[in-house]
Amino acid sequence: MxxxxxxxxxxxxxxxxxxxxxxxxxxxxxxxxxxxxxxxxxxxxxxxxxxxxxxxxxxxxxxxxxxxxxxxxxxxxxxxxxxxxxxxxxxxxxxxxxxxxxxxxxxxxxxxxxxxxxxxxxxxxxxxxxxxxxxxxxxxxxxxxxxxxxxxxxxxxxxxxxxxxxxxxxxxxxxxxxxxxxxxxxxxxxxxxxxxxxxxxxxxxxxxxxxxxxxxxxxxxxxxxxxxxxxxxxxxxxxxxxxxxxxxxxxxxxxxxxxxxxxDAFAAGPDAPYVTMMLAMIAIAERPLAERQAWRAFFDHYVFRPRGHPLAHLPAERHGLLGPLAGGNYGRIRALVMKMLRGG
Missing domain, CATH: 2.60.120.650 (Cupin)
Structure with a gap:
């Protein structure tokens, strides 16, 4: 060394x-x-x-x-x-x-x-x-x-x-x-x-x-x-x-x-963050600047959470899909995303 x-x-x-x-x-x-x-x-x-x-x-x-x-x-x-x-x-x-x-x-x-x-x-x-x-x-x-x-x-x-x-x-x-x-x-x-x-x-x-x-x-x-x-x-x-x-x-x-x-030391399942980024490139990257900034605010609120959990103002039993992934929400969200990608 x-x-x-x-x-x-x-x-x-x-x-x-x-x-x-x-x-x-x-x-x-x-x-x-x-x-x-x-x-x-x-x-x-x-x-x-x-x-x-x-x-x-x-x-x-x-x-x-x-x-x-x-x-x-x-x-x-x-x-x-x-x-x-x-x-x-x-x-x-x-x-x-x-x-x-x-x-x-x-x-x-x-x-x-x-x-x-x-x-x-x-x-x-x-x-x-x-x-x-x-x-x-x-x-x-x-x-x-x-x-x-x-x-x-x-x-x-x-x-x-x-x-x-x-x-x-x-x-x-x-x-x-x-x-x-x-x-x-x-x-x-x-x-x-x-x-x-x-x-x-x-x-x-x-x-x-x-x-x-x-x-x-x-x-x-x-x-x-x-x-x-x-x-x-x-x-x-x-x-x-x-x-x-x-x-x-x-x-x-x-x-x-x-x-x-x-x-992956922090994986909740098989889905990789890099795949999410690639999808965001086709969904967001070439939209107008003002719209990209709006989506950035939503990503910060729901995904990156610099101010904490987005539903911290509500009791945990009312968090729905935003509750813990380990509590079954991982599968629910993934199924919802797959349905959206199929156009359902």
Whole structure:
């Protein structure tokens, strides 16, 4: 862990919550919707121990779990220095894509680390259950809910463009140091975000965060830059990143492995806020300004509730559909919405 971590980043000793399980983790870590550093969270993992003996030892350890399934890898020419981004390639990016098994990726990463003239390799979001069955059982975290399953991110030195996730994210460094640069959700307007349907790996990215400081194309970024939280993690450290927090991730060593978990810490059901936002884009975004402002007032009143519950002036038994979701209103509202969408 870097001692120069931003003072704005809260730290929690994992030993203080190790006995509390998922409920304790939710209360201590996720409830505030702020990033949290968890130094040494996964230092007990066999994978971290193997990485301490070098990439060859870690590769041998991981190969035990390889299911032989092929996944997508980014292949970058030495000239991009591991900065996978938009570019002049035929698909609008500066790298190529290849299909590799876990074992093949591990071998090519090792070869590129030994010979800088070779193309770099980056392979991310591999479901451990699918690509390395048995890894999760051997490297477990009892503080997360059972539905939070591990994903593997491995490669040479790289920089993943600044993006957000629509799920809560726990990142655990296994091999190599990682530098995270975080921006709060409300910095979105100053980050100059790219298209939502032409992305590197699923999420839109910030064009300004990866550009040179002072780039004249992105004048508003000057307001976001001082708000950045920068932290370096070493093997064994964990970092909780709440949903919608922007983060740029740099793998700083020639060989690197990170394991992450995505889950929705506050879901009342299967419906995702992002889907609601997409629907609002077609229902509201191009209406006249005055009407958009009127709908904003209604969204604030009924959804965001800055002044509290919209029916606080009435007894709870008269709240109807605005009563607790857990009391049956989740299903009632969902059925009503589905009926409306069908035109009923």
């Amino acid at each position: 870097n001692d120069q971590a931003s003072p704005d980043l809260r730290r929690i000793d994992p030993a203080a919550i190790s006995e509390a399980g998922p409920a304790g983790f939710a209360s201590a870590v996720t409830a505030d919707c702020q990033p949290v550093l968890l130094p040494g969270l996964c230092r007990h993992w066999p994978a971290v121990e193997a990485s301490g003996r070098g990439w060859a030892a870690l590769s041998t350890y991981l190969a035990r779990f390889d299911a032989g399934r092929s996944g997508q890898a980014f292949i970058g020419a030495p000239s991009i220095a591991g900065r996978y981004d938009y570019g002049d390639g035929p698909d609008g990016f500066n790298f190529e894509r290849a299909s590799l098994t876990l074992a093949q990726a591990l071998e090519r990463i090792g070869e590129a680390a030994a010979d800088p003239s070779l193309a770099s390799v980056y392979m991310g979001s591999l479901s451990a259950d699918d690509y390395a069955p048995g890894f999760a059982a051997d490297n477990s975290l009892d503080v997360l809910p059972p539905l939070a399953r591990p994903r593997l991110w491995l490669g040479n030195a790289s920089r993943v463009a600044c993006h957000y996730d629509s799920f809560d994210n726990l990142a655990c460094v296994v091999a190599g140091r990682r530098r995270f640069t975080l921006y709060p959700p409300d910095a979105i307007g100053d980050l100059y975000v790219g298209p939502i349907d032409h992305t590197l790996a699923g999420q839109p990215t910030s064009l300004a965060a990866g550009a040179a400081l002072g780039d004249e194309r992105y004048p508003r970024f000057a307001a976001a830059a001082p708000r950045a939280i920068v932290i370096e993690l070493k093997p064994g450290d964990g970092l909780y990143i709440p949903k919608l927090w922007w983060h740029q991730v740099e793998a700083l060593e020639p060989t690197n492995l990170l394991v992450n978990y995505w889950w």
